[in-house]
Amino acid sequence: MKRLLLKLCILLVAPLSMAVPALADTAETLSEERIKELALEAILENPEIIELAIQRLQQVQLERQQAAIAATLETRRTELERDPNAPVLGNPDGDVTLVEFFDYNCPYCKRAKPIVEALLEADPNIRVVFREWPVLSEGSVYAARAALAARQQDKYEEFHWALMAFRGRAEEASVLEIAEEVGLDIDQLQSDMQADDVDNHIRLSMQLAEGLNITGTPSFVIGNTVLPGLPTQEQLSAAVSEARALED
Structure with a gap:
């Protein structure tokens, strides 16, 4: 749970700050409550980052979908194009x-x-x-x-x-x-x-x-x-x- 919250916090803060590596370096020292606070503070101070985070998430999902499609085309091309049935x-x-x-x-x-x-x-x-x-x-x-x-x-x-x-x-x-x-x-x-x-x-x-x-x-x-x-x-x-x- 802690790591998941940290990832969310990094995703929210990333568009605004170059200090994310430092945040990641201190992952083990951050409590779950502090991670929540950091994420909330980032949202309240810069609400536009929610939209940026959503856009980034959508981009990641699209890239994964495209990779899955490419893998299917590579491994199942014969079934797709040459199925005798x-x-x-x-x-x-x-x-x-x-x-x-x-x-x-x-x-x-x-x-x-x-x-x-x-x-x-x-x-x-x-x-x-x-x-x-x-x-x-x-x-x-x-x-x-x-x-x-x-x-x-x-x-x-x-x-x-x-x-x-x-x-x-x-x-x-x-x-x-x-x-x-x-x-x-x-x-x-x-x-x-x-x-x-x-x-x-x-x-x-x-x-x-x-x-x-x-x-x-x-x-x-x-x-x-x-x-x-x-x-x-x-x-x-x-x-x-x-x-x-x-x-x-």
Whole structure:
């Protein structure tokens, strides 16, 4: 407790004083009450240091998050970009991979649909890896499982775009209706939805999202760049160009 209070005191005093090393040198001689007094005195005399301390804390947290993201990209790159259990659109041998985390009940994911389609059309060397990440509702989970199961009938891409184009909520009834419209065998689909590879894909999506500090959909990963939220086509294209330059 004493050391924690000392650290807090140093954090508060640091923006104002170069005497922090001296304070640290006398750590063992300061009582807990004296440390509290020093922190309180610093706050009362210079209330603006609270804001400075908060900014510093936020910066430290950001640096830690960025380090964790970089570590995940380094150690789990193959799982992220080359998972054989993930759907791939575009050029399977493309020189740049874009990974999208999405939810079929996310309105911003649906707004990203034409952006991703335009990128696929404009760039013949792009690989797009879809990570089904159903986090918004039980209907989202049902839709994700159905989409992944549609791979067994070679209709993932068609079914995916149809689900993304649907303006209502993805629930069991609406998902099955769309499945029928794209020509899926419903009995087989419902059976394939229980397969281990469906569970494994969603589980890995959860793990990767956590490691990359992804907290919402859509989110895109291109090279070393993580783009949360709805990007413009220009932003995606710029990230792809940056990743491509790093590969050269």
